[in-house]
Amino acid sequence: MTGFRYGVSLYSYTDDLGTVMTLDDAFDHVADTGATGLEILGETSVPLYPEPPAAWLDHWFAQLERYQLEPTNFACWVDTRIQLDRKLTVAEGAEQIALDLRLAHRLGFKFIRPKFGVIDYNLTPDPIWEGAVERNLDLAQALGIIILPEIHAPTPIHHPVTEGYIAFIERTGTRNFGLMLDTGIFQDRPLTAWGGGDIEAIRKDAPDMVNGIKVPVEHLDDIIRYVPFIQAKFHHVDEDLHDHQIPWERIVPRLKALGYAGYLSSEYEGVRDPWVAIEQVRRQHALIRRLEAEWEAQHA
């Protein structure tokens, strides 16, 4: 039976990186969880992005070898509202994606996640997304990379944004575009801390993000065939391996029943005190591995 693949996004170590943790430290923490996949944010972890020094590239590949990690997803951005009064054109958006595809390929990544600017509360992407991506499908195919837009709260699975991405896949027939699912959409209890910014600000402006949009896990059935990569968003796992917001006890069996065998790449977004993320990621992996083992034992 094919199991999940376990990875960690270095987003988990936000605020630690650059204050109490180096990229080399992060390799050690990720590898020691037993994970095999490393997800990075290009603009965060690649020095002098988008043109890293040659010596850094050498060190990058040496570290991957030393820790037996494979690059998974390369997170990048299409900053559509690039200036206060100027938006990117389709050609500029396409150029940004091409740049990130090439850099991700140089570093050995198999996925990129371009985060597009949006035009409304439901995270409808700027309309340039479609042309900007379509112009890069041949390049993505040549480089062996899948471009992943993120399905992220407050956008649920059954929603025009998600349906628009699926329609694009169906229309183009591409194998180089798929959905990245962020498990924050399944959050069903309120956040008490938010590692993405000021929780009081989102409590006031975006209560959905605090309370969770509670997407039923059964909705996975309808889109899983378009999902080659999952970002395992979470905020707090306690000493009893109980997640306070994300219902892994329902998510894991559903993914197993659907035969999902891709990555679960941890994305911790909780309290940002120094070093907390290191322990939180380990707890999440212990929790998901236990649930996966239980499911497999029941279905052996």
Add this chain to the structure above:
Amino acid sequence: MLERSHIQSTGFRNVGPVGERTGFELRLRQANYRGTRLSLIEGVTITVDGVLYPAAHNLVRIGSRVYTPAELDAATETRLAVGEYMTVIVPRPGGLAPGVHWVESAIGYRHPYFPPAHQSAVARDARHATIVMA
């Protein structure tokens, strides 16, 4: 490496000739989780001991280059990396008195992937910091 707070102890000092100080400057750790185009930094407001110094009058130095708010908006291909700092230069004739001050910072970031009503988000910090020399 830098202190965890956005406001850094090191770098808080008066600027301009001794006896004729023109202001003070302050280092702020890059508070966003990703290296950020300078055009996405919408300005930095500083408050010291309750006195507000609005972003429109403050300059930002990154590396050896000094930017006005309009120059930040134009700098679409220059980034402030994670783990680095910006130096905010604040005009204040005479500078600040030596000693411990209560300093507040508010960095305006534009996040194009946030809903439009929330694209401008402010990263705030506040702490004591010390001016050593007049």
